[in-house]
Amino acid sequence: MKVVKLEDVLGTDQEVDDGNWVSRRLIFKNDNMGYSINDTIIRAGTETHIWYQNHLESVYCIEGEGEVETIADGKVHPIKADTLYVLDKNDEHLLRATSDMRMVCVFNPPLTGREVHDENGVYPVDNS
Numbered sequence: 001m002k003v004v005k006l007e008d009v010l011g012t013d014q015e016v017d018d019g020n021w022v023s024r025r026l027i028f029k030n031d032n033m034g035y036s037i038n039d040t041i042i043r044a045g046t047e048t049h050i051w052y053q054n055h056l057e058s059v060y061c062i063e064g065e066g067e068v069e070t071i072a073d074g075k076v077h078p079i080k081a082d083t084l085y086v087l088d089k090n091d092e093h094l095l096r097a098t099s100d101m102r103m104v105c106v107f108n109p110p111l112t113g114r115e116v117h118d119e120n121g122v123y124p125v126d127n128s
């Protein structure tokens with residue numbers, strides 16, 4: 001087994017800053033677990049368009065407050081600590097943070113570790 005500490009990821013290339021958010025990538029594809037896990041901070045006052053067409057993602061909020069608007073139905077889902085949202089239909093959405101939000105993000109298939117969003121809020125499919 002292995003133990004991964006956030007402090008060992010900070011300041012390395014496993015810490016990916018996309019402006020609206022900074023994603024600390026704890027395990028990813030090379031760990032061969034079939035999923036990846038990030039500890040991500042969504043910065044206060046931001047709105048991010050996200051549409052993971054190639055990945056399923058579950059997001060557990062452990063700090064902060066904000067909301068998710070699902071584009072297909074226009075529903076707004078308040079998110080705060082101890083709330084999990086599950087993008088089980090590759091849902092296109094807008095993520096808005098009222099305060100800094102700390103999220104535990106699980107991706108299937110796993111991220112390679114270096115992804116940032118493209119202009120449509122998508123991470124590319126990894127065929128390697």
Ligand code: 9YT
Pocket residue numbers: 021023024038039040050057059095103105
């Ligand atoms: C919650 C969310 O999807 N934020 C965007 C960043 C992404 N989850 C990541 O790579 O950690």
